Amino acid sequence: MSEPSALTEVQAAVRAFAQRARTDAVAREREHGAGDPVVAEVFAELVADLLATGIGRVRVPRRFGGAEGHVADLGALLVEVATADSNLAQIVRGHLGFVEFLLQRGDDPVTAELLTAAGRGEFFGPAASSPGAAAAQRAGDGPPALTDGVWLHDEGAGLRLSGVKYYTTGSLFADWINVLVPDGDGFVEVVVRRHDPGVTVVDDWSGFGQRLTASGTARFDAVPVRADLVLPHTDPALPEFLGAFYQFVHSATQAGITRRAADDLAALVKGRRRSYPLAAAPEPRHDPQVLAVVGEVASRALTTRATVLALGAALDAYLAAVGESRDAALERAVVESAATQVVNSRLAGEAGWLLFDAGSAGALDTALALDRHWRNARTVSSHNPSIYKARLVGEYLVNGTLSSTRPAPPARVG
Structure with a gap:
């Protein structure tokens, strides 16, 4: 073997x-x-x-x-x-x-x-999103006019990184932090050690869902930067690919939330003994209407996972493509990523809502924490609002272009 x-x-x-x-x-x-x-x-x-x-x-x-x-x-x-x-x-x-x-x-x-x-x-933990609109500055141009965002500067003691980033999910636990820094009309990735002098990460995330992600604030106070760890974004296709990939992870998270909602609901119904006078069976586990709700939630779980695997295959196809086919493969991956977000956002939210139809008032017990499924799904869905992704899909299908919907930086919120 x-x-x-x-x-x-x-x-x-x-x-x-x-x-x-x-x-x-x-x-x-x-x-x-x-x-x-x-x-x-x-x-x-x-x-x-x-x-x-x-x-x-x-x-x-x-x-x-x-x-x-x-x-x-x-x-x-x-x-x-x-x-x-x-x-x-x-x-x-x-x-x-x-x-x-x-x-x-x-x-x-x-x-x-x-x-x-x-x-x-x-x-590696991220520091990509700024609390507000950060001014784009070239390295060495001095601090931006705004009080947020980050910038590189050199005041005679070598290259330094200063500023603030938000939604730095994972950076609290990281060995390294890769910081997205404006550089002229583009961006560079600046890589520093999480525990370098001048690096502070604070868990001040206050959202009602995904409450334990430590998606807080990172501050950089004249952090020394190795010149070779300033990594430019030179590939014009990179923002599109990374945006599709980062959304792929969110969509996988939504699929997991939906599957856990289905698992928890099945276990809850299996153990329920109380029923309603109007119910079709004396026990919920044999009630066809209750079982139909379980099936509806489970079907959403199966669908959200399938979309993630299909999107993964589309991203793999782009990475394997060469020549002229590479551009077409990237467009397909971007559109599929957007469509997956639209569908998974809806299905995950529906699953977290529907489960209570089969769970009855007993499902409201805070000891079960079943409300976390809807809250978590809604939070993941809010990081990159699906209304923009639905528009992207429609723009591509009707007009054959992604040009009017392309963001400048990689989409990495949350």
């Missing part, structure tokens, strides 16, 4: 971790809220255990210590993790996107250094 591949080992480890992590997910939700200082302590160990499975190196090439899996492989694992605890899937989103960014850079010593770090289990 042949030895298991690195990817097979990661898959087995992630699934075993997910089984453990789901056990205490309800207790974590009930006991800790957004901004709770205990969250960092509680989740630091969980995140470390998740990273120990190798999920952060699924896409890293084998020569750098990775499993060299496909995007679709990663999508299936993210659904498993999000089913256990959707906060965890969102926490690793920035790391996974940065690995994709590195994979598009080609071979050079810095890329090899950073991919090797990911291959040995080190974690």
Whole structure:
């Protein structure tokens, strides 16, 4: 019998971790809220255990210590993790996107250094979104006129990074932080160590859902920057691909939320004994109307997972394409990513609402924390509003173009 591949080992480890992590997910939700200082302590160990499975190196090439899996492989694992605890899937989103960014850079010593770090289990956290509209400044031009955003400056002591970023999901637990910095008409990725002098990450996320993601604020106070760790965005297709990939992770998280809602509902109905005078059966578990609701929620779970796997295959097809077919493959991936977000946002929200039709008043018990499914799905869906993604799909189908809907920076909120 042949030895298991690195990817097979990661898959087995992630699934075993997910089984453990789901056990205490309800207790974590009930006991800790957004901004709770205990969250960092509680989740630091969980995140470390998740990273120990190798999920952060699924896409890293084998020569750098990775499993060299496909995007679709990663999508299936993210659904498993999000089913256990959707906060965890969102926490690793920035790391996974940065690995994709590195994979598009080609071979050079810095890329090899950073991919090797990911291959040995080190974690990259993001700092992409600004609290407000940040002014675009070239390195060395001095601080922007606004008080938010980030900028590079050199005042004689070497290159420094200063400013503020928000929605830095995962950076609280990171070894490295990759910071999206305006540079003229474009952007650069500036990579610093999480615990470098001048780096502060605060868990001040106050959303009603995904409360345990530590999606807070990162501050950079004249942080020393290695000149070779200022990585430009030179590929014009990169923002499109990264936007589609980052949304892919959100859609996988929605699929996991929906599946967990279906699992929790089935368990609840199986254990229910009270019924209604108008019910068609004395026990809910034999009531055809109740069972139909369970089936409706489960069907949404199956559908959301299927869309994620299909989108993963579309992203893989783009990465494998060459020549003129590459542009067409990218357009298909961008459109499929947008359509997946539209569908999964709707289905995940519906699942979190419908389950209460079969759960009755007993489902409202805060000990069950079933409300988290709708709150979490709504929060993930709000990071990149699907109204814009639906418009993108319509624009492409009717007018054959994505040009009027293309954002300048990669979409990485949340």
